[in-house]
Amino acid sequence: MTPEFGDGTRVVHAFAGEAGDPFGAQPVFASAYHLGGQDYYGRAGNPTWRALESALGALEGGECVVFPSGMAAISTLLRTVLSTGDTLVIPSDGYFLTRKFVSEMDVTVREVPTAGPYPSLDGVKLVLLETPSNPGLDVCGIADLAERAHAAGALLAVDNTTATPLGQRPIELGADVVVASDTKAVAGHSDVLFGHVTLASPELAGRLRDARTLNGAIPGPFETWLALRGLGTLDLRLARQAENAAAIHALLKGRIEGLRWPGAPEDPAHPVAARQMRRFNGVLTFVLEDKAAVDEFLARSRLVSAATSFGGLHSTADRRAQFGDPVPEGLVRFSAGCEDTRDLVADVSQALGLD
Numbered sequence: 001m002t003p004e005f006g007d008g009t010r011v012v013h014a015f016a017g018e019a020g021d022p023f024g025a026q027p028v029f030a031s032a033y034h035l036g037g038q039d040y041y042g043r044a045g046n047p048t049w050r051a052l053e054s055a056l057g058a059l060e061g062g063e064c065v066v067f068p069s070g071m072a073a074i075s076t077l078l079r080t081v082l083s084t085g086d087t088l089v090i091p092s093d094g095y096f097l098t099r100k101f102v103s104e105m106d107v108t109v110r111e112v113p114t115a116g117p118y119p120s121l122d123g124v125k126l127v128l129l130e131t132p133s134n135p136g137l138d139v140c141g142i143a144d145l146a147e148r149a150h151a152a153g154a155l156l157a158v159d160n161t162t163a164t165p166l167g168q169r170p171i172e173l174g175a176d177v178v179v180a181s182d183t184k185a186v187a188g189h190s191d192v193l194f195g196h197v198t199l200a201s202p203e204l205a206g207r208l209r210d211a212r213t214l215n216g217a218i219p220g221p222f223e224t225w226l227a228l229r230g231l232g233t234l235d236l237r238l239a240r241q242a243e244n245a246a247a248i249h250a251l252l253k254g255r256i257e258g259l260r261w262p263g264a265p266e267d268p269a270h271p272v273a274a275r276q277m278r279r280f281n282g283v284l285t286f287v288l289e290d291k292a293a294v295d296e297f298l299a300r301s302r303l304v305s306a307a308t309s310f311g312g313l314h315s316t317a318d319r320r321a322q323f324g325d326p327v328p329e330g331l332v333r334f335s336a337g338c339e340d341t342r343d344l345v346a347d348v349s350q351a352l353g354l355d
């Protein structure tokens with residue numbers, strides 16, 4: 001699909017097919033193939049993977065390799081790029097399992113808050129950013145840090161889960177690698193785990209593909225097809241989610257502590273986010289008094305469910321301290337879904353006692 005088309009057109013037409021074909025790629029459930037063609041064994045290749053990889057790769061400007069979850073994507077990237085004794089920079093405020101994973105690797109880990117300041121990158125092998133970070137929604141300048149990383153001889157990777165492939169294109173900003181959990185907005189329906197890595201270097205993409213074939217942790221064709229099917233409506237869903245997040249932000253502004261949404265002009269992350277993000281999404285954060293206040297909010301709401309994921313059709317809220325994030329007890333990561341804006345705002349307003 002040519003890049004001059006808009007995002008909605010690109011995701012809808014990424015797998016349109018030709019006369020006689022079904023609309024969209026269908027899942028191919030083969031383990032073994034008749035030898036002599038492109039595919040020979042399901043652990044090494046699958047046409048459904050390639051359909052999604054070509055769509056995500058085209059959106060992100062690199063070669064995409066799909067994985068069965070975001071953590072499978074992240075852990076395979078880290079194991080492939082890092083050797084014993086290497087130094088890695090990761091966010092101190094990003095996804096907690098990435099920190100836990102590297103703490104068990106034989107590498108030197110430097111944790112830096114997403115908003116900086118960033119120390120000298122001399123001697124660093126890989127800088128992994130997460131912008132906007134989950135759950136604090138701070139951002140950092142990808143282009144500046146890519147330049148600094150490259151000057152120090154390091155690779156720069158960006159966890160793009162929160163932003164999505166339509167919200168941010170790290171490779172265009174100078175990053176070497178994009179890694180993401182597509183369990184969230186890309187698949188978008190809270191019914192599948194999925195992940196991918198997109199790489200600027202075909203050589204490194206080949207190494208990731210080989211690692212996937214060797215470690216055998218591969219995505220199933222049906223799960224791949226679900227993610228592919230979700231991608232087709234990502235543009236539409238993001239539009240409604242961002243509209244809902246903006247409306248919830250307007251409702252809570254000045255009335256609830258710790259309100260963060262990079263899409264709001266008054267948010268501290270906004271200047272950098274507006275420079276490098278192509279659009280905003282439905283994830284915002286705010287802080288209620290304590291656990292009891294969050295429990296009461298969830299009990300009173302008819303539309304917002306407690307759930308630990310984000311980017312899905314349904315509005316959800318997650319009290320992140322329960323999973324060990326170093327955040328206040330009452331911090332809520334709120335994922336605005338695709339409900340009618342009027343209904344969601346009315347529901348959140350009554351549930352928080354703001355009426």
Ligand SMILES: Cc1ncc(COP(=O)(O)O)c(C=O)c1O
Pocket residue numbers: 069070071072074095130134159161162180181182183193194195309
């Ligand atoms: C920023 C970020 N990266 C990675 C992951 C891991 O993805 P998965 O749950 O698909 O393994 C998550 C999951 O919440 C996430 O929020």
